[in-house]
Amino acid sequence: MESKTGYTLHHPKWHRDAKPIFWWVKRWVYIGFIFRELTSVAVAYSAILMIILYRSVQSGPEAYAQMLECLSHPVMLVINVLALGAVLYHSITWFNLSPKAMVVRLGDWRVPDLMIAGGNYAGWFLISAVIAAAYILG
Amino acid sequence: MAEETITIEVLRYLPENGAEPEFQSYDVPLRSDWVVLDALNHIKDHIDGTLSYRWSCRMGVCGSCGMMINGEPVLTCAAFLTKYAPGPIRVEPLAHFPVVRDLVTEVTDFVDKLKHVKPWVVREEDKPLEEGEFKQTPAELSDFKSYTMCINCMLCYSACPVYGLEPGFAGPAALALAQRYNLDNRDEGNDERMARLSNDEGIWSCTMVGECSEACPKDVDPAGAIQRYKLAGAAEWWKSFITRKGK
Numbered sequence: 001m002e003s004k005t006g007y008t009l010h011h012p013k014w015h016r017d018a019k020p021i022f023w024w025v026k027r028w029v030y031i032g033f034i035f036r037e038l039t040s041v042a043v044a045y046s047a048i049l050m051i052i053l054y055r056s057v058q059s060g061p062e063a064y065a066q067m068l069e070c071l072s073h074p075v076m077l078v079i080n081v082l083a084l085g086a087v088l089y090h091s092i093t094w095f096n097l098s099p100k101a102m103v104v105r106l107g108d109w110r111v112p113d114l115m116i117a118g119g120n121y122a123g124w125f126l127i128s129a130v131i132a133a134a135y136i137l138g
Numbered sequence: 139m140a141e142e143t144i145t146i147e148v149l150r151y152l153p154e155n156g157a158e159p160e161f162q163s164y165d166v167p168l169r170s171d172w173v174v175l176d177a178l179n180h181i182k183d184h185i186d187g188t189l190s191y192r193w194s195c196r197m198g199v200c201g202s203c204g205m206m207i208n209g210e211p212v213l214t215c216a217a218f219l220t221k222y223a224p225g226p227i228r229v230e231p232l233a234h235f236p237v238v239r240d241l242v243t244e245v246t247d248f249v250d251k252l253k254h255v256k257p258w259v260v261r262e263e264d265k266p267l268e269e270g271e272f273k274q275t276p277a278e279l280s281d282f283k284s285y286t287m288c289i290n291c292m293l294c295y296s297a298c299p300v301y302g303l304e305p306g307f308a309g310p311a312a313l314a315l316a317q318r319y320n321l322d323n324r325d326e327g328n329d330e331r332m333a334r335l336s337n338d339e340g341i342w343s344c345t346m347v348g349e350c351s352e353a354c355p356k357d358v359d360p361a362g363a364i365q366r367y368k369l370a371g372a373a374e375w376w377k378s379f380i381t382r383k384g385k
Contacts, residue, residue, distance in 0.1 A: 030347070033299075037345065102366075103281075
């Protein structure tokens, strides 16, 4: 006989909560996490933009000038400033998380987390400085 | 003078009624030395004997009394009432697990996942007893000691949105325990665990929200363990890729 309560003997009906689509708005930490994940779109956009820019350089001065004109449009400026902010946030959050993944030992000494994250920042600064120097020195 | 009280709102689920869970309020004495578990015991003993929940040691060792308090996964034996005063305090069963009754969750899924990662010392061949014990230096122990502190309380599973969205995910505690044995110099089960866990339901499902480590009452840092495991998994993949190419 079927039970009115809808569960079988020795096996009660479990209650399961479905995760709502906006589960992440409940806590700031989750909002920050979703935002960090979304910044990947800006990273992909920046990479594609760089490829397009490179192609325009390859195609000659006219194509490059056309590309620069397109990029100087106010809408493009706003998009690129937002993308830059998102890419910076993305890089900084991942650099700060890098000590979680990397445990470096030199003999018995474990390299402190600060030095591992600092190494990433130092590398970032060094590469940026090299690019800036190449640009300034022509 | 009347004793000060605090309201506890407990999410009650009574399967025999066939209804959806709903909150029931109880007023309990607000005592500075009482934790939420004491309040639940007071309700059970003096107000409503039908309330169901799990607990055992009352000292943060057994990992039985984990519940959601005001939306956060915590051990109720370590959550002082005064911290939540003036209240009310909302007590719910651990998130992401099916609820059997009131605050009691069904945890078979976790236990199965735990077994799947082989959280014990795996040896290719057993060493004869006469060869003596396995040696381990303090430095070798320190490499994984924090991961041994896991009490299987499952707070990390409730804090992990990935587990809530993808129940197939092995989850923080199981992966941290896998890593605990991978890093143990006596263990030889690394390859077997990697084959089981370097996939979409293992380490690569983790998107590094980091809340598992925040929720952990024993500072195990499962998020860190999983990221280290991912690094090892990536290195392993490159190694096999280069070896294949070289052939």
